[in-house]
Amino acid sequence: MKDYLSVNDINSLPNWIDDAKKIKQNPLMDKALGANKTLGLFFFNNSLRTRLSTQKAAMNLGMNVMIMNFGNDGWDLEFEDGTIMDKGKAEHVKEAAQVLSQYCDIIGIRAFALLKNKERDEEELILKSFKKYASAPIINLESSLSHPLQALADIITITEQQQIKIPKIVLSWAPHPRALPHAVANSFVEIMHLYKANLLITHPPGYELDPRITKNTPIEYNQKQALEKADFVYVKNWSSYIDYGEVMNTDTNWMINLEKLGKAKFMHCLPVRRNVIVEDAVLDSSQSLVIEQANNRTYAAQLVLKYLLEAKAE
């Protein structure tokens, strides 16, 4: 593996899950692997779980970690090719990516979708530019289109909790006051396609995700019907993809509650808005897996770092 940009970089999901569980049982087992290696984590957006779990994962591997909030600590970056840089941006990603590669053995980049322009977001200019110009491997810490470390933690959590061979897993849209990106939903759908599960998506009409990602996944517009006999309910808000970046529906009826959940396990990537996305009673119940998902972020990140370190050592 050269980079971890999306779940498409997973060559064998069963092997990855097995290895992640071994790491979770003994997080310090590869402590020597990362000695004198440096992970750089570079944030163009806020982060709590991704920042801390990836830092923790690197420390479990014995790596050094350097963290920067790009805009605040460093220089505003230019990503366009051929620009005359006489405005606010002081440095081009061509230099930045090559320079970071001098100091870091692995580079993590977080750069959210702006939700203003679909084509622009789909170019994933920031992530792709670092990938293009850096010589060090790149880890996607959430880009415009995907959040593959989250999806990996999610699938680890599901395999730990599933009671039957082919569980029914429902990805349900839920309301949110602000326009949110599609990255988490996209990566969850994509990793489900690598897994033997019965996936169903439910959302109000007009909230269809990119059909190139959902492919033939069934969509059920009636949330109640969709949730029936679900084993796992993964809840997430996203803004419209068709009417790009719009919030067309804040219908509180789509909020998840205990009744709708039935006997299913509740999943969410966090941060979650209580009593908007999901009612308190769900999060405070033993059916909620959100804290274990957050915990598994460490082992997902550690697995990816381990593979990248091993690939470099070859």
Next chain:
Amino acid sequence: MKDYLSVNDINSLPNWIDDAKKIKQNPLMDKALGANKTLGLFFFNNSLRTRLSTQKAAMNLGMNVMIMNFGNDGWDLEFEDGTIMDKGKAEHVKEAAQVLSQYCDIIGIRAFALLKNKERDEEELILKSFKKYASAPIINLESSLSHPLQALADIITITEQQQIKIPKIVLSWAPHPRALPHAVANSFVEIMHLYKANLLITHPPGYELDPRITKNTPIEYNQKQALEKADFVYVKNWSSYIDYGEVMNTDTNWMINLEKLGKAKFMHCLPVRRNVIVEDAVLDSSQSLVIEQANNRTYAAQLVLKYLLEAKAE
């Protein structure tokens, strides 16, 4: 010890002081204790000494440290129970505290008083919420009501410097242009109550601290008289507690100078405003203990971290 939230968590002050002095003589003596343990330091307010000394203490113990400015780097937190989170706050402390506990073996929290509403500040909502929902031990890095790492450093400093068995120690209010919290003064008074000293408080009328904290400590409104034959003068500004958060007096006559100080040692938690709280000549004299207090912050923090690590290991 499960947490270090206030000086009331000190079970035996003499033992603590003895152990802190051993650490100071040989700061690396417990280097193995913290190996592969992670301290998370989370700031809702600025910090210089607390941040650096606690990080240094953790490194002396061989711990890993992760630091975040909560608002800037992460998400705005909701602390109220049962809220419909459809406004600015993206994450509830219930999740945040549990999530941090997945990544950190010990969690430090700094959250100052807002000085708008006495009842609210006295709830210590931020600190107490982390305490309530985190499974990892919590260290108070200064809360609305107390600054117990500072108080511990202060008492270590006093025991190092005292010439007589029961020194006269005066806590003197001093003027300041802005409204400041009561935390440092509170914790200093509280730790003095655990110690054999002759404590006297002096301040202008109306600046009485919470009587549940000062208890029967004598108050002398005449600063000059109060300072007479003092061995230690601990100087600090605080806003009114009665007229909560108000600055009612900026009388420069309350500033400490060499003449008032006499032969006493001068103490302050820093940062200190020169020629407002105290004149240059005092800070630049050998009677000032402020730098040694700052130095002892490391050993105070290291003592607390050591005890918490040992308690976890049991």
Next chain:
Amino acid sequence: MKDYLSVNDINSLPNWIDDAKKIKQNPLMDKALGANKTLGLFFFNNSLRTRLSTQKAAMNLGMNVMIMNFGNDGWDLEFEDGTIMDKGKAEHVKEAAQVLSQYCDIIGIRAFALLKNKERDEEELILKSFKKYASAPIINLESSLSHPLQALADIITITEQQQIKIPKIVLSWAPHPRALPHAVANSFVEIMHLYKANLLITHPPGYELDPRITKNTPIEYNQKQALEKADFVYVKNWSSYIDYGEVMNTDTNWMINLEKLGKAKFMHCLPVRRNVIVEDAVLDSSQSLVIEQANNRTYAAQLVLKYLLEAKAE
């Protein structure tokens, strides 16, 4: 060596260059030297290369690193002597420098020129105050007047690349939309004076650097003529020194292109504005040394840290 404040602290440039190259060949050779030593990096301005390369250098030496953005994370500092601190500034550098010295074995300070007042900038109040009041050694991470870590990386890069004994090196001014400090240009000229090279400076009239720094270095106002048969072209913008801090000329004819460069190597400290300072074709060619300069920042910093650690150990 007690501090590294400017290239004047270099006692023997040939020895320094030799030692830096040894470090570059084996960056972990002094891993034990920094064990249990702490480097504090304190920024009053943004930083990418300086922050990461110095952190990396310290980790190569086995040191612990603590980093703070002074204004954001800590308290606004007062630098004037004798002030009545009743305004915005909460802490005096006298305390801050002494306090940092309690926690750090070596202290790095970045504080740019403000370019408002020549005399003020030339006092280098921030750097000099830390030097005056800190007991720990100080490293200049770029001050008003100089950037000696950059200059050291530059000379290492030149010695690696030079084909002839006494190369022709041209320092060329280039246009920039904002007023920039003189620090990089100053330190480059100063380190050239310690080196056997044929240095020439070219810039539009009115952009003369401080003559106390350039001394008898020849100046050629015709850029084309200046660049003729150059072996290295070091390009940098700076604002006027005579008309202090003014941008008097943004003549795009001064931009460097491949034709002007000829067979010379191109150098710049970064960040660089593409197609303003230099055209894309130069930066994207094999004649550009900018990434190797950035890489050598690590070894320059590591050399300085090593010398300071060794000096402390004596």
